[in-house]
Amino acid sequence: MKTLIIGIGGMTNGGKTTLSKALLERLPNSCVMAQDAFFKDDSLVPVDSHGFKQYDMLSALHMDRMMEEVEAWRQDPRAFMASRRGAGHLLPPAVDQQVFVLIIEGFLIFNYRPLNELMNRRYFLQIPYKTCKQRRSSRVYTPPDPQGYFDRHVWPMYLKNRQEMEEMVEDLVLLDGLSERDELLSSVLRDVTADIEALRQR
Ligand SMILES: Nc1ncnc2c1ncn2[C@@H]1O[C@H](COP(=O)(O)OP(=O)(O)O)[C@@H](O)[C@H]1O
Numbered sequence: 001m002k003t004l005i006i007g008i009g010g011m012t013n014g015g016k017t018t019l020s021k022a023l024l025e026r027l028p029n030s031c032v033m034a035q036d037a038f039f040k041d042d043s044l045v046p047v048d049s050h051g052f053k054q055y056d057m058l059s060a061l062h063m064d065r066m067m068e069e070v071e072a073w074r075q076d077p078r079a080f081m082a083s084r085r086g087a088g089h090l091l092p093p094a095v096d097q098q099v100f101v102l103i104i105e106g107f108l109i110f111n112y113r114p115l116n117e118l119m120n121r122r123y124f125l126q127i128p129y130k131t132c133k134q135r136r137s138s139r140v141y142t143p144p145d146p147q148g149y150f151d152r153h154v155w156p157m158y159l160k161n162r163q164e165m166e167e168m169v170e171d172l173v174l175l176d177g178l179s180e181r182d183e184l185l186s187s188v189l190r191d192v193t194a195d196i197e198a199l200r201q202r
């Protein structure tokens, strides 16, 4: 079975989900796994001395469960895709030279070494502070961001996590999250379709 794992990382509200969904639509035999789906229950996330929940760190995520999902996909991508789409969904036909693509998206995907090591390509969407704060203010999380959360928790943790990521990861492709959606999609598609073609030929 031929497989490819693409990491779409980036800052909060950098455009990861938007780009991943667009890739999913364009890449046959692909599926998306979002790190956000693995946040721990609010009751398990500790607070700091200012009363801010410490969400922007790996310990707030069930990374063990996320790895189990990734492993399930790696074992059998066809069966994984069929099971996640619900009972009764037909498996895609097994065709020779078929390449299955897993798109992993999230704000801390490269900071978790066992996950980072599995990726064939790594992209990181970045946007300026002002845009990030603006986009974040129009989004409602569960629980919603309390007053001051962006400047007191989200941004300082981004800076810390980013430094840690840069020390760990070498072949990161930085993407400008201010670019047009279509431009971002076509630049990633160009690489990935070339990878798929190369794998097919092998
Ligand atoms: N290339 C882009 N240009 C302008 N706005 C964008 C772009 N990509 C995403 N957005 C918008 O930014 C916000 C956050 O996008 P989203 O994909 O949810 O980010 P993330 O998954 O990184 O948190 C959404 O309102 C989305 O419509």
Ligand SMILES: O=C(O)c1ccc[n+]([C@@H]2O[C@H](COP(=O)([O-])O)[C@@H](O)[C@H]2O)c1
Pocket (backbone or CB within 6 Å): 011, 012, 013, 036, 039, 055, 056, 106, 107, 141, 142, 143, 154
């Ligand atoms: O999804 C959740 O359960 C959740 C609960 C509280 C906060 N979050 C925020 O989700 C952010 C990461 O997701 P995203 O899509 O903004 O990259 C991170 O900055 C957290 O502060 C997410």
